[in-house]
Amino acid sequence: MSDQMLRCPVCATELAPNLLTCPKCRRLVHSDRLKALADTATQATNPVDALVAWREAVELLPPGTRQYDTIQAKITELGKVVDTLPTPPASSSPSAEKTNGAGVGRVAGLGAIGLILWKFKAVLLLSLTKWKVLLLGLTKASTFTSMLLSFGVYWTMFGWPLALGLVISIYIHEMGHVVTLMRYGVKATAPMFIPGVGAVIRLRQSLGDPRQDARCGLAGPVWGLGAALGSYLLNLATGLPIFLAIANLGAMINLFNLLPFASLDGGRAFQSMSTNQRWLAVLGLSAIMSFCEGKETSGLLALLMIGGVFTALTGKAPKTGDRPGFIAYLALVAVLTLMLERLTPMPPA
Ligand SMILES: [Zn+2]
Ligand SMILES: [Zn+2]
Numbered sequence: 001m002s003d004q005m006l007r008c009p010v011c012a013t014e015l016a017p018n019l020l021t022c023p024k025c026r027r028l029v030h031s032d033r034l035k036a037l038a039d040t041a042t043q044a045t046n047p048v049d050a051l052v053a054w055r056e057a058v059e060l061l062p063p064g065t066r067q068y069d070t071i072q073a074k075i076t077e078l079g080k081v082v083d084t085l086p087t088p089p090a091s092s093s094p095s096a097e098k099t100n101g102a103g104v105g106r107v108a109g110l111g112a113i114g115l116i117l118w119k120f121k122a123v124l125l126l127s128l129t130k131w132k133v134l135l136l137g138l139t140k141a142s143t144f145t146s147m148l149l150s151f152g153v154y155w156t157m158f159g160w161p162l163a164l165g166l167v168i169s170i171y172i173h174e175m176g177h178v179v180t181l182m183r184y185g186v187k188a189t190a191p192m193f194i195p196g197v198g199a200v201i202r203l204r205q206s207l208g209d210p211r212q213d214a215r216c217g218l219a220g221p222v223w224g225l226g227a228a229l230g231s232y233l234l235n236l237a238t239g240l241p242i243f244l245a246i247a248n249l250g251a252m253i254n255l256f257n258l259l260p261f262a263s264l265d266g267g268r269a270f271q272s273m274s275t276n277q278r279w280l281a282v283l284g285l286s287a288i289m290s291f292c293e294g295k296e297t298s299g300l301l302a303l304l305m306i307g308g309v310f311t312a313l314t315g316k317a318p319k320t321g322d323r324p325g326f327i328a329y330l331a332l333v334a335v336l337t338l339m340l341e342r343l344t345p346m347p348p349a
Contacts (some may be wrong), residue, residue: 039296054074058208143192147171152195171199180219215270222328252296292337292341
């Protein structure tokens with residue numbers, strides 16, 4: 001049975017499992033599937049559904065071909081469309097809103113307060129769909145188990161209240177990545193906690209576009225900052241020092257993730273910057289550092305700068321950089337640094 005599937009339907013040449021084109025007649029191995037995906041994508045009314053289809057299609061095409069480049073360009077374009085949408089569209093789930101009209105109806109259903117919140121999409125953590133999605137990762141057994149394990153490890157290090165806050169902070173950071181990846185139609189795993197290190201999500205597809213990659217990378221620290229600020233507000237409301245400690249540790253972790261090294265969130269942001277922007281970012285970092293009084297914060301900022309200089313000198317940079325990504329990067333570093341400088345360090349255990 002499988003023997004039949006491994007032969008080219010045109011010239012009957014036997015095909016190795018990973019081949020994308022027939023070595024003899026050059027026919028695309030997955031041409032039927034590609035046609036179906038192209039139909040799905042062109043008929044999709046939701047840009048996220050189109051993105052999902054094009055992303056699957058691009059994996060079935062040999063890189064460097066004209067078709068590959070064409071579809072990659074469509075993915076880049078659709079990413080920009082997604083960015084301009086007022087509401088983050090749901091992914092290809094059956095309940096996803098199909099038209100803008102339906103979306104407006106849903107917003108109206110949330111009432112005046114919901115509408116105001118919706119308008120400020122920077123207030124990511126407050127929108128209702130986000131809360132729903134926030135719990136999504138927890139339904140995965142691997143996430144939940146690894147989270148518990150991490151919690152246990154941190155418990156022995158910091159005691160249970162800080163450990164719990166830390167695990168929740170990391171979880172929110174990771175879900176920022178997951179939600180943004182879903183927005184761009186990328187398949188990714190739920191977060192997996194690694195005790196003592198943090199957590200990771202694995203992409204099942206590559207983003208292929210440095211700008212979208214940067215947005216997905218920065219979404220982690222943006223949500224993480226939201227978590228730290230939330231904890232800070234809880235401290236103000238309750239007066240409990242533990243919330244201050246959680247906010248402080250969260251700010252530290254998120255700032256660390258903005259280091260401009262390869263697989264870290266900051267590295268992704270730098271990949272989308274032009275060489276000029278990278279030097280400007282280094283300049284911005286030095287300006288932020290000059291306001292630092294704390295030794296640890298200045299040390300971390302020095303590391304960020306070294307990484308930035310290294311990336312500016314050695315990395316391959318796009319000709320036109322991603323300006324919102326560049327601004328978001330510096331803004332995140334500035335606010336997180338401010339939090340670390342102003343919030344008193346951990347209370348005595
Ligand atoms: Zn063939
Ligand atoms: Zn991250």
